[in-house]
Amino acid sequence: YQSSIAFPKNFFWAASTAAYQFEGAHLEDGKTLSIVDKNINPNYANTSVTSDHYHRFEEDVALMKELGIKAYRFSISWPRVLPNGRGEVNQKGIDFYKKLINELRANDIEPLATIYHFDLPACLQEEYGGWSSRKIIDDFAYFCKVLFKYLGGQVKYWFTINEQSNMFLLPYLMEFNKELPLEKQKYEMNHIMTLAHAKAIQLCREMVPDAQIGPAIGLSPNYPETCRPEDIQAAREADDFRTYLFTDLYMYGRYRDNVWRYMEENGITPTIQEGDMELLQSAKPDLLGINYYQSRVVKYASETMGNKDMTINVHGKKGETEFEVVPGIYQGSSNPYLEKTDWDWEIDSIGLRTLLNDLNDRYQIPIIITENGIGGVDKLTDDEKVHDQYRIDYLKMHLEQCRLAIGDGIQLIGYCPWSFMDLLSTTSGFRKRYGFVYVNRTDNDLKELRRIKKDSYYWYQEVIRSEICDQ
Numbered sequence: 001y002q003s004s005i006a007f008p009k010n011f012f013w014a015a016s017t018a019a020y021q022f023e024g025a026h027l028e029d030g031k032t033l034s035i036v037d038k039n040i041n042p043n044y045a046n047t048s049v050t051s052d053h054y055h056r057f058e059e060d061v062a063l064m065k066e067l068g069i070k071a072y073r074f075s076i077s078w079p080r081v082l083p084n085g086r087g088e089v090n091q092k093g094i095d096f097y098k099k100l101i102n103e104l105r106a107n108d109i110e111p112l113a114t115i116y117h118f119d120l121p122a123c124l125q126e127e128y129g130g131w132s133s134r135k136i137i138d139d140f141a142y143f144c145k146v147l148f149k150y151l152g153g154q155v156k157y158w159f160t161i162n163e164q165s166n167m168f169l170l171p172y173l174m175e176f177n178k179e180l181p182l183e184k185q186k187y188e189m190n191h192i193m194t195l196a197h198a199k200a201i202q203l204c205r206e207m208v209p210d211a212q213i214g215p216a217i218g219l220s221p222n223y224p225e226t227c228r229p230e231d232i233q234a235a236r237e238a239d240d241f242r243t244y245l246f247t248d249l250y251m252y253g254r255y256r257d258n259v260w261r262y263m264e265e266n267g268i269t270p271t272i273q274e275g276d277m278e279l280l281q282s283a284k285p286d287l288l289g290i291n292y293y294q295s296r297v298v299k300y301a302s303e304t305m306g307n308k309d310m311t312i313n314v315h316g317k318k319g320e321t322e323f324e325v326v327p328g329i330y331q332g333s334s335n336p337y338l339e340k341t342d343w344d345w346e347i348d349s350i351g352l353r354t355l356l357n358d359l360n361d362r363y364q365i366p367i368i369i370t371e372n373g374i375g376g377v378d379k380l381t382d383d384e385k386v387h388d389q390y391r392i393d394y395l396k397m398h399l400e401q402c403r404l405a406i407g408d409g410i411q412l413i414g415y416c417p418w419s420f421m422d423l424l425s426t427t428s429g430f431r432k433r434y435g436f437v438y439v440n441r442t443d444n445d446l447k448e449l450r451r452i453k454k455d456s457y458y459w460y461q462e463v464i465r466s467e468i469c470d471q
C-alpha cells in the first residue's frame with residue numbers, strides 16, 4: 001500500500017458472518033427451525049453445527065481481537081429470539097446475543113447487526129406463506145422492536161435485510177407458491193419486504209435514536225457485452241432492474257418508471273395499498289451496506305429469449321452458471337477479460353470502484369462494504385497451515401479499489417470481508433470456504449472444529465495494523 005489516499009480515521013476494519021451459516025445449535029435453547037435450516041441443499045452439511053460459534057463465541061471474539069478488527073458484522077437469528085415467530089421472547093436466545101455483544105464491546109469491537117439474513121422462522125412460512133403475505137410486516141416489526149429494546153443500548157449500527165435483491169434467486173431463501181406465476185410473486189414479495197424494511201427504520205429511529213440503520217444489498221455493476229447501442233441500453237436497464245429498482249425504493253421510496261412499465265405490461269405489478277409509498281418515503285436509510293462479489297456482463301435479449309419464470313442459478317458451480325434473461329431487455333453473458341473463481345464467479349476489483357461511484361453519483365450517502373470475498377477449497381497442510389494466497393490477492397485488489405474510491409469522494413466507512421471464519425456456504429457447504437480462520441471440519445465429518453489461522457489472517461492483521469499506524 002503505497003498510495004497517498006488514506007482510509008478515514010475510525011474506518012471500520014471489520015469482517016462478516018451470518019447466524020444460520022455460523023452459529024449451529026439450530027435446535028438448541030429454544031430455537032426453532034428457519035426456512036433455510038429446512039431447505040438448505042441436502043448434498044452438503046446442514047445448519048445443525050456449522051462452525052459451532054454458538055458454543056465457542058468467546059474463543060472466536062478473542063481471534064477477532066487478535067486479528068485487530070474494529071467492527072464485526074453478524075446476523076441475529078429470528079427463530080432463536082422468537083421461536084414462534086412472534087409473541088414470547090426466548091430469553092436464552094436474547095442472552096446469547098447479549099453475551100456476544102458484551103464480549104465484542106469488552107474487546108473494543110463495534111457490533112454491526114443484521115436483522116434479517118435469510119432465516120425466516122419456518123412457522124411463519126407455514127402459517128401464512130412468509131414474505132408473500134402482508135402479515136409478515138407486523139411480525140417483522142415486532143421482531144425489530146424486541147431487538148431494539150433488548151440490544152439497542154449496545155448496538156448502534158443495524159442492517160435491516162440482507163440481499164433483498166438476491167433472495168428471489170435462490171430457492172432455499174424464499175419459498176414460492178408453485179401454483180402462481182413466479183415473477184408476479186417476486187415483485188409482490190419485494191414490495192412487502194421493502195415495507196418491512198421501512199418499518200424497521202422507523203422503529204429504530206423511535207427506539208434507538210442514536211443508531212444508524214440501512215439495508216445490506218447484494219449488487220453487481222452491469223457491463224455491456226459490446227458497444228452496440230442495444231447492448232449499452234441492455235446494461236443500463238440491467239442496472240435499473242437489478243440495482244436501482246431496490247436502491248431507489250430504499251432511498252426515494254419510488255419505483256423506477258421503466259421497471260414499473262415492464263411490470264404493468266407483464267401483469268406483475270405488486271399491490272400498492274394506501275400509505276405504502278408514504279411509508280417508504282419516510283424511511284430513508286442512514287447508510288448503505290453493499291455486498292460485492294463480482295460484476296456482470298449483459299447483452300440485448302429479444303422478446304422470445306428465455307423463460308420469464310426462471311429462477312436463475314447465480315451461485316452455480318464451475319461450468320453450471322445459468323445466466324439471467326429478462327425477455328426484450330437483457331440477458332447475462334460472461335466476461336472474457338476476467339479470471340474466474342473455482343465457482344465461476346468473475347473476479348473484478350475495478351467493478352467495485354465502478355459500483356461505488358455509480359451509487360455515490362446518485363445518492364451521496366455513507367457506504368460500508370458489508371460483504372466481499374472469495375470462496376474456494378482450502379487445504380490444511382500437515383504442519384497446520386493454510387496457504388490461501390488467492391484470497392490475499394483477491395482482498396488486496398478489492399481493498400486497493402476501495403482506497404481509490406475514497407479518493408473519488410465516496411464516503412466509505414468500513415470494509416467487512418466475507419467471512420471472518422469458515423462457515424457454511426449457502427450453496428456449497430464446507431467445500432467452499434471464505435474465512436480468515438480455517439474451521440477443521442468437512443461436510444460429513446465434524447472432526448474437532450478447531451480454529452486455525454490462515455495466511456490471509458496474518459495478512460489482514462498486518463493491513464489493519466499498518467493502516468492504523470499510518471493515520
Ligand code: BG6
Nearest residue numbers: 018163218315375425426427428
Ligand atoms: C451472499 C450472502 O450472497 O453471498 C452470504 O449474503 C453468502 O450469506 C455469500 O454466504 C456467499 O455465497 P455462497 O453461496 O458462496 O456461500
